Amino acid sequence: MIEVIVNRPSFEYDIHSLVKAFFPRENVTVRVREDFIEETKLRMTVVFTDETVSTELLTDAGAAGNGRRAIDYADRKETKNHLKRLIYSILSEYTGQTLPWGTLTGIRPTKIAMQLLEAGESCGQTEKYMRKTYLTSREKAALSVMIAERERHVLRNIDYENGYSLYVGIPFCPSTCLYCSFTSYPLSLWEKRVDEYMDALCKELDYLSERFSGKKLNTVYIGGGTPTTLSPGRMDRLLHKIQTGFDMSYLQEFTVEAGRPDSITEEKLQTLLDHGIDRISINPQTMKDETLRIIGRHHTAAQTKEAYALARTMGFRHINMDLIIGLPGEKYEDVEHTMQELSAMAPDSVTIHSLAVKRAARLNLFKEKYEEMGLENNIQIMDMTAGYCAEMGLSPYYLYRQKNMAGNFENVGYAKVDKAGIYNILIMEEKQTILAAGAGAATKYVCPGGARIERVENVKDVGQYIDRIDEMIQRKERFFAEYL
Numbered sequence: 001m002i003e004v005i006v007n008r009p010s011f012e013y014d015i016h017s018l019v020k021a022f023f024p025r026e027n028v029t030v031r032v033r034e035d036f037i038e039e040t041k042l043r044m045t046v047v048f049t050d051e052t053v054s055t056e057l058l059t060d061a062g063a064a065g066n067g068r069r070a071i072d073y074a075d076r077k078e079t080k081n082h083l084k085r086l087i088y089s090i091l092s093e094y095t096g097q098t099l100p101w102g103t104l105t106g107i108r109p110t111k112i113a114m115q116l117l118e119a120g121e122s123c124g125q126t127e128k129y130m131r132k133t134y135l136t137s138r139e140k141a142a143l144s145v146m147i148a149e150r151e152r153h154v155l156r157n158i159d160y161e162n163g164y165s166l167y168v169g170i171p172f173c174p175s176t177c178l179y180c181s182f183t184s185y186p187l188s189l190w191e192k193r194v195d196e197y198m199d200a201l202c203k204e205l206d207y208l209s210e211r212f213s214g215k216k217l218n219t220v221y222i223g224g225g226t227p228t229t230l231s232p233g234r235m236d237r238l239l240h241k242i243q244t245g246f247d248m249s250y251l252q253e254f255t256v257e258a259g260r261p262d263s264i265t266e267e268k269l270q271t272l273l274d275h276g277i278d279r280i281s282i283n284p285q286t287m288k289d290e291t292l293r294i295i296g297r298h299h300t301a302a303q304t305k306e307a308y309a310l311a312r313t314m315g316f317r318h319i320n321m322d323l324i325i326g327l328p329g330e331k332y333e334d335v336e337h338t339m340q341e342l343s344a345m346a347p348d349s350v351t352i353h354s355l356a357v358k359r360a361a362r363l364n365l366f367k368e369k370y371e372e373m374g375l376e377n378n379i380q381i382m383d384m385t386a387g388y389c390a391e392m393g394l395s396p397y398y399l400y401r402q403k404n405m406a407g408n409f410e411n412v413g414y415a416k417v418d419k420a421g422i423y424n425i426l427i428m429e430e431k432q433t434i435l436a437a438g439a440g441a442a443t444k445y446v447c448p449g450g451a452r453i454e455r456v457e458n459v460k461d462v463g464q465y466i467d468r469i470d471e472m473i474q475r476k477e478r479f480f481a482e483y484l
Helices: 012-022 076-095 109-118 123-134 138-154 187-211 232-245 266-274 289-295 301-314 332-345 367-373 379-391 422-429 462-467 469-483
Strands: 002-006 028-032 042-048 052-059 062-070 163-170 216-224 253-259 279-282 318-325 349-354 395-400 411-415 434-437 442-446 453-457
Touching (some): 012 028, 012 076, 042 076, 052 076, 062 076, 109 123, 109 138, 109 395, 109 422, 138 395, 163 187, 163 422, 187 232, 187 434, 187 462, 216 422, 253 266, 266 301, 318 332, 349 379, 379 411, 395 422, 442 469, 453 469, 462 469
Parallel strands (some): 002 028, 163 216, 163 434, 216 253, 279 318
Antiparallel strands (some): 042 052, 349 411, 395 411, 434 442
16 A cells, blocks of 8 residues: 555645556555554655645655655646656656656646647647656657647537537447446346337437537537447437437538447448448457457457458448457557457557556456456557557547556557547547437536536436436536526
8 A cells, every 4th residue: 555645635636646657556545634554555745835845755664755846826737737746756766667648647638739739839849848847758748749730630620619519328238348437238138128218318319409409510429338239220210310300511420339349230230321320430459359258248359350341341431440458468469469450451540548447347346366367558569559550551640548547558549541530539628518418428518718618417327317317308408507
């Protein structure tokens, strides 16, 4: 255990995230108190005075590092940056390691770069700022700026003020993956209530289409769960509801996350094509059958290739594939084998996820068992995946991070020149309002000028969503009445 003692309640979350980045396998606690827990592996104290902040790292052998910085509490952001740089320098010296993203522990590094570029800073000035302020490596600073520039190009025709996007959640899957923390339920347990769920979902969509009838719908994303667990008839009903209920005149992108290869059939794909949708995801996560078995995905690598070939043959022009790096037991050569298989298929876009061990996932509940197998990620693996994407003609176009990621790396989306996912960028950069319908779906309202983001969420439980759909709609109405 690593304990951090703070004398005033300030920045506990930021302190915890940064210490955890250095010690991902340790239990880290941050407390506002003066007494100590016995037998902690390391103890750090953070002491705020009216003019300074000081930090000391203590071990059984005594002090292992300390420092002090002058601070100005009038500027909370700069105070936080001073504190994090101080903690970073002490922990970096103690552990002998540097973090590729420096003190950045938030999920949107490119948002910082984009704000600076939009304010008139040059690429060089932006990179320098990120290295100086957040101690990011040259490579990560450059990556952030490059992606921010591409994002600005992709979003050039998006209407932030009068436009919006729509997310529709289908919370059913063939099975629950080991690492999953999303709102997802095995279809076999809910088959008898799927039509009730569809009724509730369509009712919510009717409300949203009417409430935003004067706005411009720019993108639609149907995710989950696994949307293609729906039967062709149910998918047809959903797509018809969206395409007839909402004004499609300003639509620039419509994506359906097919996801699991074992949920894809020719009839389901034909239903999508009949509605003019040819942008889908087919997500293998890995092309190693043993790993697929371990993580609870009931399909094989061969089924992934079959589903991909079927979709291509039928005429889908944009197929995305997602991979996860750091899965239990996977080594460099396993990831390279997966990349070689993807190269042969030649998808239009690929998202490389670094495994994040999330609190709500089964992987976290049995973490010790799977850590014995190895949860490996490193710069060599990330560079290798980037190299294969480049050979496929795919360039980075969006990036985000999560807490407790293997190797403290990032998730990067790669795409061909004209195949970048607009919705993926919008959800990360938070530049446009995204309405969300379905169990566990969270609407994000971007206030005028992007000054702040407000959220309103639906209940996660499918049964509760069905039974309380009127309450969910009323909750949204109160929310929009306040902010619109």
